[in-house]
Amino acid sequence: MERLSDWYDHPEYYEAIFGTDTEREMDFVLEVNRRYGTGGKLLLEPACGAGRLVAEAARRGCSVVGYDISEQMLAHARKRLTPAQRRRARLHLSRMETFFQPELEGQVDLAFNLVSTFRYLDSEKAAREHLEGTRRLLKPEGLYVLGFHLTDYERKRPEHERWVERLGKDTVVCNTHEGLPDRRLRRSAMRNRLRITGPEKDLLIETHWYFRTYDLTQARRLFRRAGLEVLAVYDFDYQVDTPRERGEIRLDSIFVLKPAA
Ligand SMILES: C[S@@+](CC[C@H](N)C(=O)[O-])C[C@H]1O[C@@H](n2cnc3c(N)ncnc32)[C@H](O)[C@@H]1O
Structure with a gap:
């Protein structure tokens, strides 16, 4: 991969x-x-x-x-x-x-x-x-x-969303994860994983950033x-x-x- x-x-x-x-x-x-x-x-x-x-x-x-x-x-x-x-x-x-x-x-x-x-x-x-x-x-x-x-600053669990789409012969699976919010720093840690698989492809794009x-x-x-x-x-x-x-x-x-x- x-x-x-x-x-x-x-x-x-x-x-x-x-x-x-x-x-x-x-x-x-x-x-x-x-x-x-x-x-x-x-x-x-x-x-x-x-x-x-x-x-x-x-x-x-x-x-x-x-x-x-x-x-x-x-x-x-x-x-x-x-x-x-x-x-x-x-x-x-x-x-x-x-x-x-x-x-x-x-x-x-x-x-x-x-x-x-x-x-x-x-x-x-x-x-x-x-x-x-x-x-x-x-x-x-x-x-x-x-x-x-x-x-929601009272949230006790990370948030997670998942989507799946086709792109030509490939399948794209997207998982986005938002960590618990830090009320003082006014930010949450974000992670996105895009996994692309197909006849000639096996790719993982993992991105990290903070959202205010x-x-x-x-x-x-x-x-x-x-x-x-x-x-x-x-x-x-x-x-x-x-x-x-x-x-x-x-x-x-x-x-x-x-x-x-
Ligand atoms: C989630 S994408 C949205 C793109 C587009 N608005 C859409 O709806 O498809 C976020 C975009 O914000 C850009 N971006 C992030 N921080 C930025 C900043 N400070 N100024 C301008 N663009 C920024 C990224 O490069 C990226 O293209």
């Missing part, structure tokens, strides 16, 4: 697992834009990875700007775009903490960041800089749709400090007709945020 250590160096396997919801996610984002936002067509995806959602937004006629810290992920994103999508999409190598483009200031209709990527920002300062920087790019009526898994932790109070306080108002909260099932009731607490949360007046 061959062993490797960073799943973002191998976007094809990452996307075999996480690419399966792309259309549903984009349906949700565009419907949220129509219901709560401007309905306009300039979108931004911070940490766009290998560009599955950038490509999907461009395919649906949006202009879309994506950026990511990983050159490998961006190379994959550039390769996948058709000529028509390429005319509508711009990709940049940049970080969530610092991304800024003067020509985008106050211009973006909707930014989206869906799959807990926000939790890579490892301090309150970094998270706040990202939110304030993104808010600065939004139109006054623009939205930031931010999805991430909240933390937020309970609902910590998340809401950060949004308020960054000048963002919460318009609605959804589950990861992307059912736009059923936002969460006030007071209802679930961990998988998609926040629809708007610049505070």
Whole structure:
């Protein structure tokens, strides 16, 4: 068995697992834009990875700007775009903490960041800089749709999720493990194992990192400090007709945020 250590160096396997919801996610984002936002067509995806959602937004006629810290992920994103999508999409190598483009200031209709990527920002300062920087790019009526898994600090067991998908003749098995949260350091240790097996393949990609932790109070306080108002909260099932009731607490949360007046 061959062993490797960073799943973002191998976007094809990452996307075999996480690419399966792309259309549903984009349906949700565009419907949220129509219901709560401007309905306009300039979108931004911070940490766009290998560009599955950038490509999907461009395919649906949006202009879309994506950026990511990983050159490998961006190379994959550039390769996948058709000529028509390429005319509508711009990709940049940049970080969530610092991304800024003067020509985008106050211009973006909707930014989206869906799959807990926000939790890579490892301090309150970094998270706040990202939110304030993104808010600065939004139109006054623009939205930031931010999805991430909240933390239950009382949890006594690690969390584990497993997915299996086919990629051509290969099978990709993905196991993600989140250790117990450290309330003081505001982080949990993460481990992902991608095992790829097939007629000519036996590969294990094991990735370790830390995710910052937020309970609902910590998340809401950060949004308020960054000048963002919460318009609605959804589950990861992307059912736009059923936002969460006030007071209802679930961990998988998609926040629809708007610049505070
Ligand atoms: C879980 S992937 C999500 C990719 C894409 N948004 C998607 O939904 O398929 C997380 C991405 O965040 C990027 N990333 C991690 N930390 C980052 C940072 N500080 N700034 C920009 N990108 C970052 C990684 O390179 C990776 O491509």
